[in-house]
Amino acid sequence: MDNELQHYGILGQRWGIRRYQNKDGSLTTYGEKRYNRDQRENAAKKKDNRIDVSKPDANRWVKEDLTRKKNVVDTSLELVKLGKNLERETTPKSTKKRMNLSKMTDQELRQKINRELLEKQYNDLFAKEESPKLSKGRQYAKDVLAIGGGVLAAGSSALGIALAIKELKG
Numbered sequence: 001m002d003n004e005l006q007h008y009g010i011l012g013q014r015w016g017i018r019r020y021q022n023k024d025g026s027l028t029t030y031g032e033k034r035y036n037r038d039q040r041e042n043a044a045k046k047k048d049n050r051i052d053v054s055k056p057d058a059n060r061w062v063k064e065d066l067t068r069k070k071n072v073v074d075t076s077l078e079l080v081k082l083g084k085n086l087e088r089e090t091t092p093k094s095t096k097k098r099m100n101l102s103k104m105t106d107q108e109l110r111q112k113i114n115r116e117l118l119e120k121q122y123n124d125l126f127a128k129e130e131s132p133k134l135s136k137g138r139q140y141a142k143d144v145l146a147i148g149g150g151v152l153a154a155g156s157s158a159l160g161i162a163l164a165i166k167e168l169k170g
Contacts, residue, residue, distance in 0.1 A: 020058040027056055034061050063166050070159035077152040084145045087138070 020031035027035060038053045038061075101109060134142070 020061050021056060031056060031058065031061075059166075063163070066159060066163050066166060070156065070163060073152055073155045073159055077149065077156055080145055080149040080152055083141075084149065087142055087145060091138075 019028055020034055021027055035053070035056050038051075042050050042053050104112070
């Protein structure tokens with residue numbers, strides 16, 4: 001067939017996890033880059049803080065990658081939370097304008113207050129609630145923050161679970 005798409009993945013390969021070593025133990029291109037980076041970073045550390053980089057350690061590299069990804073996702077999630085708080089805090093609030101009541105008698109004032117209280121009680125019990133009007137930009141930002149927060153929370157949980165599994169496996 002000419003219109004057929006076939007994919008032959010690497011046996012045992014998982015999404016988001018790079019292979020650093022081939023089956024024979026030689027390093028892939030990613031593995032070579034990672035090994036060279038390890039040597040550079042290790043040479044910059046004090047002697048007490050250095051790790052053994054005499055041979056490649058693909059398991060440590062995978063764990064470090066997962067940790068780094070989790071940190072990025074957690075930081076992004078914190079930014080989304082800050083954005084939600086900022087949106088909530090900057091939403092305009094209604095204000096009340098003071099009226100000039102000096103020309104009203106006490107009796108007229110009491111009658112008006114009683115009337116307003118009765119109307120308020122009636123509306124609280126029976127009126128239909130309307131949501132406030134939001135600008136299109138504010139609504140879009142609110143939606144993006146809600147969706148982004150959910151996605152980042154799920155990603156953070158998944159990466160946390162992957163790290164815990166990696167710790168248990170050793």
